Amino acid sequence: MDLDPTREQKDFRTEVRNWLKGNIPKETLPSMDTQEGFELHRAWEKKLFENGWSVVTWPEKYGGRDLGILEWLIFEEEYYHSGAPGRVNTNGINLLAPALFDFGSDEQKNRFLQSMASGEEIWAQGWSEPDAGSDLASIKTKAKKDGEWFVINGQKTWCSRGAWADWIFCIVRTDPDSERHQGLSYLLVPADSEGLERRPVNRLDGEPAFAEIFFDDCHVHSSNLLGREGEGWSVAMSTASNERGLNLRAPGRFTAVAERLVNLHEATEPKPDPSLTEEVVNSWVRAHAYRWQAQRTATRILEGEPLNSEPSIMKVFWSELDVELHATALRILRDRSDLITEFLNPSDETEWLMGYLFALAGPIYAGTNEIQRNIIAERVLGLPRK
Amino acid sequence: MDLDPTREQKDFRTEVRNWLKGNIPKETLPSMDTQEGFELHRAWEKKLFENGWSVVTWPEKYGGRDLGILEWLIFEEEYYHSGAPGRVNTNGINLLAPALFDFGSDEQKNRFLQSMASGEEIWAQGWSEPDAGSDLASIKTKAKKDGEWFVINGQKTWCSRGAWADWIFCIVRTDPDSERHQGLSYLLVPADSEGLERRPVNRLDGEPAFAEIFFDDCHVHSSNLLGREGEGWSVAMSTASNERGLNLRAPGRFTAVAERLVNLHEATEPKPDPSLTEEVVNSWVRAHAYRWQAQRTATRILEGEPLNSEPSIMKVFWSELDVELHATALRILRDRSDLITEFLNPSDETEWLMGYLFALAGPIYAGTNEIQRNIIAERVLGLPRK
Amino acid sequence: MRFAPTEQQEQFASNIASILEKECSAEALQLAGEEPSGRIGGLWETLSETGLMGIAIPEEFGGLGMGSSDLVFILEELGRSACSEPVAEHAAVAAPLITRWAQNETAREILEESAAGSRKLTVGSPIDERVVSVESSDLILLSKENELHAVPTKEIEHTPMTSIDPRYKTSAIEWSPTPKTLISKEPEAIEDMTNRGVLSAAAQAVGVAQKLLEMTVSYVSERKQFGKPVGTNQAVKHHCSDMAIAIEFARPLVQVASWAIDNERSPTENFTVSGEVSAAKTLASEAVELACRSALQCHGAIGYTVEHDLQIWLKRGWILASTWGDALFHRRRLGKILGLTD
């Protein structure tokens, strides 16, 4: 057991910290779910890319630094700690890119990865359908092969970033007679395709964080097929195991929030109720535990051990931790005033409230926590299914 | 809405309070799960009976006072508040008696009710079997009719008070070809019958709170059949709905514990951690809510309304409240010393610890809380079963 | 002892419920959310016609002469329909306060018009100093240093706050007490004001929780995933049961608190009116918070959008859980009442 970083890792941390210190926007950017905010976030992605911070673990030829998972953990810690803007292209970088690396042709990788890393092309996710939420395999959107084209008809929903994204990655049914996990294919669809219409869907806070996408004889060229025809489920699962795993939620995100929570507690006068102090400690300890659990998982990944329980266990833990961190902050604020009315003022309170609403989605998306708990019980602990 | 007691009810409360004040044993009785304690508790039952306090809601001819449910609630409040001994014959009074009133012949009522009320005959429950716990309908113990006798063979378990009781009420399978809820019968069995053996089973704390009962050609006279042959399930259910309902756990039990908890908090110096103070408030409020929910339910019963959700909802609530009340006390004690080692000393700490262990059984017996929550969802809220 | 609504109480509440069902439907609320006023046109007037605005005003002033324990069943319905009008502030807090604490001549003038709903009252909470529905009100009950005042809306300055619920308008206000606005100098009057406000929030919170439960039960019974209704999963069943349990135990305490306010004493030995009220709000706040969380979890992503009606009750639920003191506030208040803290 060796918990010390190497000299190189220490230096890397210092480099990241210093660069961020000198470069993050002075003013908080508008929400990335507004058109203005979306473009400002895109510009920030470009700046990150130009300085080599956009995708530190990717190969250099796609704009990365070829670094390992431990460095990635360091980068994320420093990134969140610095208060830098949210990443507008996480759908692409975290969800699509792993599948592109695994299943993409060289042409596809060259075509898509660098423009993704630079923010030139921002991606939206197009998996869910009105009747295919948790039950992803019941996808109905169809794509019929027509020469060099796939012709898509159907509807997608909950496409996050869908309102302004440049591209959408979709799972569609290419074999009309197939059922469940069979006969699906994975298509990369330009958002400005003819026959594609998008309708923004407003989140609780009124921002169009999602879109519905309607396909009406939408033609997509077969060069945009990722993996083989009918192999869509495997391609999606390589993304999904990633979505539910370590990459989507780096511990830096939570330790940074825990730190903000400690600061909020400190800044509150008179001192918050002691039960709130204990809640702060509790949340802080859990963020701390998540950090070290992630470090331990990183060692396993580096040593080539299979990850069994980690993805589901971590998903349940971080999503509930995230709610807890924000709920605790709201209780502190509520205890000193009536926070709930401050929803849209650009104050500290608002940030916590927005964070809370965002956190509430955590136990739902990427496989509800109920389903994750089933997975832990059945696949990890070996309890009988029926 | 009228929440005031009548003048008669006020007087009744005063009468109960005064009698208990003058008559409860000065010293705490030994546990009723020791032989000595069992007999001392029996003597206390006799004293209650002789003064008309044993079964206040029963008809006078069986030793009761013919009082209503509101007076019963008052009696129980005062009883628990006074710190009087636990009732050793609750199995008989709360579980068997309702079935006797509903299904018993006049001979049976005359034979059993008064001697139950006086503590002359103490009853144990004989329902569960090794493979029939939550799934009561899978009973295997058989009774074969042989002239005027039923001949019982099989095994019962978790017979509370089984170690020293005088009688046991059992559900047995009288139709050997029957399945599940069919073909069962309800038998009243003298504990000293030939062919009946009992083996005490020690609870966590080492006291024989249960017994296993083994039947080996045990002959029971057919006059001890309660209800008709094959009707055992209905008879049991009239008891079971009672077990899960209002009668088993009167609110007085919990409000009295909540009061003791407030006193424990008060007696603790230095003052307990503020988070513990809030836990005390929380437990107190829940006991208070249980009290008023019971009052509301009493009104419904008096007005002949059907009880739908109440039995299951109340069972979940009181059993979890009971754990919470005792766990809070343990946390207060632990905060000022290391309580856990004081297990067998007759101190205040021990009482709380014993109470905690006892409380832990609450969410398990009389239908686990998991099953109760299913019942609430399916039968009350109407969620689909499959 | 009879712990149940009278036939008259049930009848009145069910009357109001039918009106709300028609005039304060989810559709109407969605539309109101897009209006700057956040209001449903005509709703105040329709409700006024039932006599509701004067329900707790004595008959001599044109009211119905009823009390909190009559109102409590209606307050729950107001929550259940996420009613966008300040009926609770007017009828359950301000009017009874004036009735009890104002001098007769002041009272008569205000109450006669209030009973008909033509003068609209609202109230500023002594706990958090916000006022609901300032713009549409005529007279505001406010507290300052143990004094109860009734201040005409036109005499105060108010800054609208941006509420999470566009149908629930609150303002920060500035005002100065004058001898003319003074209603009472009794410290008890402020305690009474607090208790009535807390109770009305608690009762509405239970109603919101009930509605969230109903919506959830109906959604999970219909919505299918993996070939069967989501509601067949035990975890979903238990979410719903837990909501039902929390509601079932909060509700009687809310009713007991209303009786305590009417009778100016607690029906529980060694306990107080404020204690009953805080006990009720503690469990009501907890019930509605749990209901918000579980309803959203059981609905999944759809509940997370503005388009689905669930959000109307989520937002109202979050507000009612915290307004007039959250569970923590009332646990602390109870700690003092029970003598656990100073």
Next chain:
Amino acid sequence: MRFAPTEQQEQFASNIASILEKECSAEALQLAGEEPSGRIGGLWETLSETGLMGIAIPEEFGGLGMGSSDLVFILEELGRSACSEPVAEHAAVAAPLITRWAQNETAREILEESAAGSRKLTVGSPIDERVVSVESSDLILLSKENELHAVPTKEIEHTPMTSIDPRYKTSAIEWSPTPKTLISKEPEAIEDMTNRGVLSAAAQAVGVAQKLLEMTVSYVSERKQFGKPVGTNQAVKHHCSDMAIAIEFARPLVQVASWAIDNERSPTENFTVSGEVSAAKTLASEAVELACRSALQCHGAIGYTVEHDLQIWLKRGWILASTWGDALFHRRRLGKILGLTD
């Protein structure tokens, strides 16, 4: 950075686990519970033969010269087997304390016999003043007013306490410090004593929780009700998952804390050894409390009896959750370390 046991660490822990599986079986523990001593005969000696008692004693004194982060994996196994001997007190607390804080001449004498297990050490917690396994020990490490003392057992008076777990013997003691018993006057020594004691309780607690989870999974997979295994119910599955989650997040913190003790600094920026230790105990106490509650609930009535083996781990779990400070104690300690309270 490599956050995983070395091969040697894994090997040692799995050796100890095999011995415990054989010699400290549930059957043996049940029998020990009926003995007045509460002990399993020969177990101490068998374990001593592996060198375990001197694992953290320097090689020059006949020990193995390893540290807390080697021990932590073994401590978890000791909990998992509900080991009835004070191995943790001896090898993980007392011996390393003497190694670090005693003068060389005192240390040599004690440590050489301790390494072989022929002199048996135990320790009194500065938090709750009880001592474990007094009767079978030779020398007790105790604190008094920031002084660390090593007191021969024959020089103290002790009153046995009746533990809920008959295999876990504790005593209240009376003793007087003398210059001869003094080991160190450094306040840091007491902090070190506390941290080592807390860590050993935390690591064992995780082991107990792990065992409770294993027993529960196995029971609910076999036990049938309503024609199918109890473990097919989603509620039971979720009980088990929640236990697994709590354990999975407590375990790394326990390992991090052991590294911090060895290195006399925290691997986390702006944090302390005591902080790591208290963080570990907070989550370990919570994990084992949850495991006790859920294991009992999933077992149903059978878990509630002395005859079923579950009770062995329930009782040990309750003790380990509270000894050396419960979760509340350590949350408060963390509150101070994080600067949230004074």
